[in-house]
Amino acid sequence: MEAPPTVYEMVGGQRFFDDLVNHFYDAVQGDPILRPMYPKDLRPSRRRLAGFLAQYWGGPPLYSELRGHPRLRMRHMPFTIGWAEREAWMAHMTAALATAEVADDTGTPLPDEIRALMFQHFDNAATHLVNSPD
Template structure:
């Protein structure tokens, strides 16, 4: 059996496999379209959703192997700490995931990529819950 020499196969990050920046910007933009119309979640966001949308896009791109722009601009993500001022209960968790599911579905990724992305998003949403209810 012949071995493949180290360094001869180029591995792509998840970020690259799913289409890079364009895909993550589409995901986050669609998500924020849902947030803009959500009576439960909308009050948790600033009046102008643009900066929040940008931060989330940069965070997700970095998390999945893209540019480190998020950390370069904002430091460590500290997601729980950054969300601590907001009362995130089960209803907010469910609403957040509903909008994210719509956004993920519109990307029409492969089933394997969808599953991997969804595993992370459901984990992240659960970790933000900080209030009973």
């Protein structure tokens, strides 16, 4: 019996996550709340997030091979993350998801079920990372 396809496979693999993350970081680039939390060069941040998301959704474990266990809360603890930061992050990721397409060169929109699943994950993770009352 063949295993069902992973989300990673259903969305077109790494390219989907690269595109999603690029759309997200293009918005973060000009965000007055989030931009100060990042280094000047966003390329490493883009690579890390795309790798993490690809792995999380069933892709190869390249993120863990390079960075170890994700330890999201620990990695984000140096930053003050209140509700405003959470909402800004979610606004940009929601916008990126809204325009996301399956990475198959056909312009196929991301299926609603996958979009909803990803939104729920991002919403939960963003709330989990809040470490300041604002």
